[in-house]
Structure formats: structure tokens, C-alpha cells
Amino acid sequence: MQADLVFWKPLDEPLEPLDFTKPGTEEKFDALERLNESRSVSVHDIRGQESSFSLDRNGFQYVDHEVSGLKDRKSDDEIKELLIPLTEELVKNVTGAYKTITFTSRVRSLAEDSSKRADNRAPAHSVHTDFTPAGALQQLTSILAKHPDAETLKSSRIMVINVWRPLKEIKKDPLAVCDWASVDTKDIVPNRMIFQAGFWNELGKLNWNGKQRWYTMEGQTPAEPLLFKQFDSKWVEEGGMTVPHSAFVDPEFVDEEARASIEIKMFAFVDE
Template sequence: MATETTTTAALCSQETDIISTTLTFWKNLTSPPAPLDFTQPGTEKIFDDLNKLNETVPIMIHDIRGCESNFSLEKNGFQYVDHDIPGLEKCKTDDEIREVLIPATEELVKKITGAYRTLVFTHRIRNLASDTSKRADNRAPAHSVHTDFTSAGALQHLSTVIKDPDTLTSLTNPNIRVLAINVWRPLKRIQKDPLAICDWRSFNPSCIIPNRMIFPGGFWNELGKVKYEAGQKWYTLKGQMPSEPVVFKQFDSRVPEGGMTVPHSAFVDPEWVDKEARESVEIKMFAFVEE
């Protein structure tokens, strides 16, 4: 406990607010579970049964309000930025996001990373307190610690997004740094179900458990479930506003171990548990940096 508080104080110039809550991790497994093959019958039941691997762990999450500048994408794997988009309050539909938010977010990522090219591959609005829809259609907060990719999953997904072999080869040559970036932004001030992000410097990549899913047509994806380990440091920006998006890595080809696939999760802030459902949007993209 003393070590965690001291480490946080070193990062912040002022006393930080600490939120006592819980996060949902996967249990420590002796080996990763078998891939979920959705081309076979019965897999949906196995998918649901994986929730039995969940365990709830008490966690202290530090509010970095007032010392955001001490955290950076390169150093910690995440970065809160001041980025106001005029007319954002009117963007509620997917069409409006495509027209307004996506171009502005791509320019933001280019500015932060130095990327010469970005490629958005998905976006999602979350505006429901709960949702029975599964996987990509779910619009409720994701209350489980995860990464959007493993390193293998990120490179596999890149190959499905860029189908031309010559283009793919040119974008993955040794002189190009490939990043997978998630930009998470409130659509109104965050109270209920805020986002917690783990400082990559405190995280052991061996805590990521590959969770591969195979879909019809030969397509597969692999995200990371996460097990708890003492020493993980978790952060949030309390009362996060639409002009305060957080940019965080879900893959970095220049990070050899774990690819800097930063764990994150929604969590329950006891102060705001009875408030209305949060509204947020996540925009995910690949970014390519010449080196």
C-alpha cells in the first residue's frame, strides 16, 4: 500500500483522490482456454460459461485530475488530452460520428504519435447501463479487465483490414512502426461507470491470457483477458468531459514483450452508482509511423 501511494505521489504534484472499488479479472489459469470456434454448434454456451472464470478483486483507482500531463502514451501507454470538437454535443448517431468525430480523431492521433497514416477499423457508442447483445453489438460498459488485442490478434486484424498483400507488406516493413490505438471519449460528463486504465510500467505482460475466437469464413480474432497481480497501478480521470479523451495503446510493434496492449475496464464508482447510464464513444484505429 505504501509503495503504491508513494509511486503515485511521484507522478503527481498534488494529493490524488483514491476510489476504492473492485475490478473483474480472469482467474490465474495453468494454460489459456481453447479457442472459441463459432463455426461449431454449442460454442455460444461455452462463451457464456467463460464468465465462470471471472474473479472480483478489490482495487484502488487513482484520480489523476490535475496531473494528467505526467502521463504519456509513450511512457505509460495512455494519455489524456485536451481536445475540443465543436458540435460534438450533437453527435449521437453512427453517421454523425463518421462525419465529425472520426476525421478529427484521426488528426489527433497523427499529432500525438507522428503517424503519417491512420486507418480507423471500428467505432462504438456505449449508452446503455446493461445490454444482452454480445460482442461487437453490446453498447453497455465492459466491466471486465481486458485488452482489445493480443500482439498476435492485432497483426491478424491488420491483415483482415488491409486485404491487398502489397499494401500490407509496405505497412509492416521494419521501417514502419505499427500502432493500434483506442481513443475513448465521453459524450457527456462521466459519472456512472467510468474507465480505468492500467499503467503499462506497472503491468506484467504475462498476466494477459489470450482469448481467441474463430468465426465463419476463416476469420479469427484474439483479445486479451487479464489476471490480477499485485503491483498493478490503475488510474482514471474523475468527471472526464467530452473535451478530455484518453488515447491508449492496444498494440505497438516496437514493444517486444506484450506489444503494450494496455489493460482497461469500466468500474463502479460508489459515488455515482445511481446515476443514469454513461454515454461514450470509442474509436479504434491503426497508425503507421515512419522511423
């Protein structure tokens, strides 16, 4: 299908970090919308071809993972209580990780939400990566600051895995992921945000490139979670395998009720 995805326009010079400890930064953040540009791209339905794609080769993988009792969980806390440990085990099984550390999770169940950044519960209609390699390593430093096994964990192969799962069959606002094998890392624009002294995050925005290949799974169900990398230390020299992704509008389902999904992000440590 053809879908409109929101990219960033190419910049003439690097983007200055956004320092939210200083006045006026919220306005600068809002002004970055001037960089948005919509492009019509082909988004291919992966259903029936799932086995042709893998985390190591393409940076993403759809898996079969039925969770008993999920439909009976009503609140966000109940959903997370059930899914987080099961999702950690899933990631271990898929990646061979000996340890995982979940550092964030979010249920998205609103069609629109005026909240910004981490509090927003609506689909993110802008192509992005959750981290750049620098941002992922900064997050790792924060997570492991007081961990008793920090040095052992740091010596492992380290991945950030985002597990995106529908909470009901996806119709409105499906998720598209970009095959990492089609990404030119020069098209990823670092976007650093400073929130307080010593604490910052850096995500990536993406310039459009006609060589990019985009995929989705039509009618994705809660038993078909998507795993995709947001960092892999094995790929640091090749851009870190920070897979771009975005929600998009499917005109066939634009009038459907709001999408319900959960994303669970974790570090996965592999002994290699």
C-alpha cells in the same frame, strides 16, 4: 478510490480457442464467466497529473481536444461522421503517424445490454485488452489484404490506438486503465475466438496482480479524450503494450443515468 474490477482467475493450462462455427460454442463462451473474480483495487484520479503520463511510457495519455458542434450531433452516425476524421488527425498529431486507418467505432449509451461482443452498447465491466499481439497482427492482415500500399505500411512502426471519449461528462461507469509499466505480461491470458474460416480475433483477459497501477480521470468531459495503446510493434518483445482497461462502478454515481461514450480504434503507421 477503491473499486471492484473483474479479472480472470489464473488457469492451469492455456485456454482453448472458441470456434463459433461449431455448435455449442455460445454455451462455452457463457461458461467462461466461471473464471471471473472481483478484486478491490485502488484507482487513482489522474486529474492534475496528466502531463506525467504518456503513450510511449505508460501506454495511455489524456489530451485536451475540444470538438465544436459535438453536442449538436444526435445519432450515432452523425457523431461518428464528425469525430472519426478529427480523431484520426488527433492521433497523427500525438503519435507522429503519417497514416491512420480506423477499423471500428462504437457508441456506448446503455446501462445494460444483452447483446454480445461487438454489438454490446453497455460499459464493459471486465478487465481486458482489445488484442493480443497475435490478434492485432491478424487484424492488420485483414485490413491490409487489398490495400495498394500494404508492403510500405507493414514496414512501418504499427500501433493500434483506442481513443475513448465521453459524449457527456462521465459520472456513472467511468473507465480505468492500467499503467503498462506495472503490467506483468505473464498475467495476460489470450482468448481467441474463431468466427468463420480464416477470420479470428484474439483479445486478452487479465489475472490480478498487486503490482498493477490503475488510473481514471474523475469527471472526464468530451474535451478530454483518452488515447491508449492496444498494440505497438516496437514493444512486441515486451508484450506489445496492449493496455488493460475496464469500466468500473463508482458508488457515488451508481444511480446516475447511463454513461454515453464513443471508442474509435485505428491503426497508426509511423515512419521510423
